[in-house]
Amino acid sequence: MADPGSVSQAAFDRLLQTLDADREQAGLKYEAIRQKLTNFFRWRGCSDPEDYVDVTIDRVTRRFQEGAEVHARDPYLYFHGVALNVLREHWKKVQKHSITALDELPPSQSPAEDPVVQREEAAERQTNELRLDCLNGCVDALPRPQLEMLTQYHQEKGGTKIAQRNELARKLDIPLNALRIRVFRIRGDLESCVGTCVKNGQR
């Protein structure tokens, strides 16, 4: 998947230098860009986003190696521009070969029996009971204000749900965007808690 040819360490260093004069900060920014690119390709419907991220970063680095100057008002936008080109090439390839990856099919069109999936599902059933125990423990350990915030946020459906979330944000005296991030973190913490618990239980 990666483009032919290799990029030099000097070119990569120059890339980092463009992101930030401080090497440590540059490393953090580089990781943030990788993460954004991964989601960019995923949100655009690519099934193997990491591969496309590698291609994008290789191309940007190579352009630095060739002496290119970044004229974009922000280096992030330069990455986005290159990523769009990589994405368009991906679409052309898909159209040319009429490729639809199996894992890009909606569930209703997926093959009925996939041995890999079947094996995974069998293993999954074995850990279901453990996962349920872990889930109970993690939810019970959740501080009560967070539990209430989570359940109130997800209480209703449709228009009522939007009104409920706005009302909750008003009560807490925070913007809706901040409330969304807060609830997102609560869900993330719960899922991490369950994941860690299942992993420890399987050892």
Add this chain to the structure above:
Amino acid sequence: MKRTTDETALLTRYLLGDLSEEEQVSLEEQFFANDDMYQQLTALEDELRYDYSQGGLTAVQRAQFEKRFLTTPGDRRRVELAKAVLAKATESAKLNAALEPSRPWWASFVQFFTTPVSLASTVAAVSALGAVLFFSQTVNLRQELNQVQSRGSADQIALNEQKSQGDSLRRELQQERTRREQLEQGSASQKPASRRFLVAFALAPGLLRDTDGPKRLRVPAGADEVRLQLDLKAPVPSPDLRASLQNLEGQELWSQDAKAAGSAVTLVLPARLLPPGDYMVDLKGRGATADGARSNEYYFTVVR
């Protein structure tokens, strides 16, 4: 709020692949350059998964979601986990709500004595609590007496009533003093009241005041007492309140009757009760049932 709702709708359409190429590129340029917008998108994607698991999307949105975010066994597992998390969380919240009003008064009492703390710190904490009560009642008594004196002889009946109340408070004060002396005898390390080191903070009600989380109170290592001024968001029907200090597991660490003065209530807590961590003070009408009364909650984080 309308702007936020419109923005949410736009971001949702992006995630579900429902925007034109031009709109997509424009939005991507924003999230590549703006971390806040990127965070909103990642949070919204996760939210869509939870909404989907609850059957909360329209038929069109469901189809779009399945096409984009439900393509691998891993995706399906995450949706199942989302469904299970919400089911369990809802069940727990309902159970908490059902149990809360029927919680007997002695539960807090038993919990206090079953909480694993050392004897020395318990003695010190109770002693400091005695000091708080002593201070609080002294202030109350002085206020009562001042009021009585200011009315003069024109209202003799009211004066007598106030005096009677003053006597009663004086007796209670004397009892508190005796109790405190007994406790102080048992705690050699106790500092004299005149040398107590008190730090004060003001708190507003609500879970969070900003996206950075609860207010952080830096309590110096040598502090003996922490005074919290709790601002009331709205007038309370009765000034007689009950304050309960809890950790975020809902465990009550300390409680005390409190009186609203104007638009605030002041509490003085022993600093020993507040090691670094997250806390909540629940303030509600005295004698009110948990579900029948509006309570004010004050969240804060203690750092040392």
